Amino acid sequence: MIQHKYFPTQHKHAILCATLLGLAWSAAAVEGGAPITPFGVSDFSAAMLPPPSAGATVGLRATSYHASQLRDDAGNRSPTAIDLTVNTLSVAVIKTTNTTILGAKYGYIAVLPVMNMDLGLGIPTPAGPLNLSGKKTTLGDICVMPVILQWASGGLFQTATLQVQAPTGSYEKNRLVNTGSNHWTYSPTYAVSYIGATGFEVSSTAQININTRNHATNYRSGNEWQHEFALGQHVGAYTIGLGGYRYQQLSDDDAGGVLANRARVTALGPTLNFFAPGSGLPTVWLHAYKEFGARNRSQGTQIALRAALAF
Secondary structure (H helix, E strand, C coil): CCCCCCCCHHHHHHHHHHHHHHHHCCCCCCHHHCCCCCCCCCECECCCCCCCCCCCEEEEEEEEEEEEEEECCCCCECCCEEEEEEEEEEEEEEEEEEEEECCEEEEEEEEEEEEEEEEEEEECCCCCCEEEEEEEEEECCCEEEEEEEEEEECCEEEEEEEEEECCCCCCCCCCCCCCCCCCCEEEEEEEEEEECCCCEEEEEEEEEEEECCECCCCEECCCEEEEEEEEEEEECCEEEEEEEEEEEECCCEECCCEECCCCEEEEEEEEEEECCCCCCCCEEEEEEEEEEEEECEEEEEEEEEEEEEEC
16 A cells, blocks of 8 residues: 655656566465475485584585466466576585484574576566566575474484574565565474385475565565475485475465465476485485466476585
């Protein structure tokens, strides 16, 4: 809602941009049209922590996401044309300690992402399509997990985690592309991995994202559900199978009034893991996922490569 009767001339362009962005993302839920936290972070070994050590485990994650379509509330392709590419390189420091809490090993993680975003929009108007574009390469929101508890018994591993995403990424209210969300997100997470006697593995991670308000826009994105999973067979040092994720927005957005266009999407694809203990080689994960069934958000593909090495 506009609160002022008159606007300085220098504000008119910003107001026009905000109006056009609202039109472009009319088929998208959560502020900015995309889920707040990253997808495809875990697949195989989702509930397994590295063993305690004097040093720490350093992980690298490179991800490329591309989408060329936006889906509306009915799952139909939106008339707004979209060309979105998000490349991310993240560094994670993982520490598992010898401290025991409630019978579980205690650990913690810090993740620093660098993001490259490239967005093009073609917005239909009575005068013809209006093309908007934006690019940004800079730091994203830092994520810390100050509490990770892992229980292990035989081939069963379980972890309970508190994840906090801080508003440290680059953000400007009227910019088309932002690598930061400009609000805090708190995510309680539970993960389980089971490896049977035949080497068949089932891994699953369930996470709820509780979003605070973006005070620059007075917008609060609805809470979100993320479920990531992988099924596969261990063959020597390799695990081969199928992985994916399911995303569902649980509550409506609030921007001074309820916005009920909740987002959802599912992704599936092949995934591969290499793990050779004692070899001195890093543990490596690779997957390629294709999204489908999207509502109120983009629908595309994701390729992710992760590696971790203990020091």
